[in-house]
Structures are given as structure tokens and as C-alpha cells.
Amino acid sequence: MSIIDFSRSRSAAAVVTAAATLTLAAGCSGAAKTDSSPGVQGTAGVASIQKPSAAASAETVATERPLIRLDTSEEEIKRVSDVFADCLLTNGLPxxxxxxxxxxxxxxxxxxxxxxxxxKVRADLKKNCASKQPEFARDRARRLDPAYADHMEAFVKCLKDHDIKAVLKDGELSSIDEMPTGGKAHWMQDCEQEGFAGYYSTLK
Structure with a gap:
């Protein structure tokens, strides 16, 4: 079985499952954009001037967002998803x-x-809900850790060391030859933890 654009561990499924059972489900459909917060990504080849205060504000929002660790409980995932969903609805998202x-x-x-x-709705959503959007540990690393690419290499190497054929595309885990099951299933999470240990240990 080929898994294309595989980008998250069991926590991703947990969020979707938790959200689907809520009275106010957390989030919406569409392409994931958790790695595109303002001030984090620039436009390649275009010189720009960004006020230090804007960059500092963007990073503050990023670090304040609820963090979904590899060991975050289903109950906590549901709780932070609820808070985010309530904020979106309260601030005008249909x-x-x-x-x-x-x-x-x-x-x-x-x-x-x-x-x-x-x-007004756009401004309210950005102002009031950006800091409430749950964020996976690897998404935070992608945005804030200068050594992200090295950690991804270590993640994939660990998978390969345990006979799981993983492939990186543009620096991301794009596919694995066969999704590990049974006794090997835990390596998806364990290898992410191993590959990102240096960064994850700094997360509060």
C-alpha cells in the first residue's frame, strides 16, 4: 500500500476523529495551512521589508498555540479542538x-x-482565533526550528533502520512503501520522537 503525502502520526487522525464527534466540530475542510502563518514564510526572490514588531507578533502567536505532542491524550485533543471550533463560530465563520x-x-x-x-470577520478570526488553533509538534518544528530538515532526515533514517521504506520529497515525508502495522506500527511515532528529540525536548 502506498501512502502519498503522509505528513503526520496518529495524532492527526485523533484530531479529526475527536473533531467529528463534537457538537461544534473543530476546523473545516481544505488544504492544511498550519505551516503558513504570517511572518514565517517569505516570497522567494522578492526583497521585502518587515517590521520587527510584526515578526515578533507572528512568532508569539505560533508559540502560544495549543501544542499537540506525540503523547497528548485524546481528551486533551478534543478539549483544544472544542475551544478552537467555538472561537471560529463565535467570530463569524459559517x-x-x-x-x-x-x-x-x-x-x-x-x-x-x-x-x-x-x-471584519476575517480580522476577527485572525485576531481572536489564530492563537487558539491546535498545532502538531512537527508543525511547530517546521515553522520555528532551523534544524528541521536535519530532524526530518533523522526521522526517515530511523524508519529505514527498522525496515520501513520511507521517502522524503522537498524535505517532507511524502510517502512510505507500506504503512507499518502490528508490531512495527509504533515506529512511526517512535522514530519521529527520536528524529526530533533535540527540538521536542525544548517544547513546554
Whole structure:
């Protein structure tokens, strides 16, 4: 079985499962954008000037977001998903959008796929909900850890060392030849923990 664009461990499924059972499901459908917070990614080849205060503000939001660790309980995932969903609804995102599952919507970059949103709604979502969006440990590492690429290499090496054929594409875990099951299933999480140990140990 080929797994394409595999980017998260069991916690990803846990978030979606938890969100689907909520009265106010956490998040919405659409491409994941947890790694595209403002101020983190620049435009390649284009010189720009960014005020230090804006960059500092973006990093503050990133570090304040609820962190989903590899060992985060299902109950805690459900709790932070609930808080995020409530915020999205309270600040004007249509209920139909919120109930489509997941927590991948980025309040700082809302699309019009569910209908036009006013500038006020967009501003309110960004201001009030960006810091409440749950964030996977690896997503935080992708945004804030300068050694992210090295950690990914170590992650994949660990998988290969345990006979799990993993492939990196553009620095991300794009596919694995066969999803490990049974006695090998734990290596997806264990190898991520091993590969990112240096960074994960700094997370509070």
C-alpha cells in the first residue's frame, strides 16, 4: 500500500476523529495551512521589508498555540479542538465550514470557499482565533526550528533502520512503501520522537 503525502502520526487522525464527534466540530475542510502563518514564510526572490514588531507578533502567536505532542491524550485533543471550533463560530465563520472536520483551517488565511467573508470577520478570526488553533509538534518544528530538515532526515533514517521504506520529497515525508502495522506500527511515532528529540525536548 502506498501512502502519498503522509505528513503526520496518529495524532492527526485523533484530531479529526475527536473533531467529528463534537457538537461544534473543530476546523473545516481544505488544504492544511498550519505551516503558513504570517511572518514565517517569505516570497522567494522578492526583497521585502518587515517590521520587527510584526515578526515578533507572528512568532508569539505560533508559540502560544495549543501544542499537540506525540503523547497528548485524546481528551486533551478534543478539549483544544472544542475551544478552537467555538472561537471560529463565535467570530463569524459559517457553521457549515466548521463542521467539515479537522483543525487545519488557518484563521490568518481564510479562503472564500464557503462564501464571501467580510473584512471584519476575517480580522476577527485572525485576531481572536489564530492563537487558539491546535498545532502538531512537527508543525511547530517546521515553522520555528532551523534544524528541521536535519530532524526530518533523522526521522526517515530511523524508519529505514527498522525496515520501513520511507521517502522524503522537498524535505517532507511524502510517502512510505507500506504503512507499518502490528508490531512495527509504533515506529512511526517512535522514530519521529527520536528524529526530533533535540527540538521536542525544548517544547513546554
Amino acid at each position: 457553521k457549515a465550514a466548521v463542521m467539515k472536520g479537522g483543525t487545519t483551517i488557518d484563521p490568518a488565511d481564510i479562503s472564500d470557499v464557503w462564501g464571501p467573508l467580510s473584512d
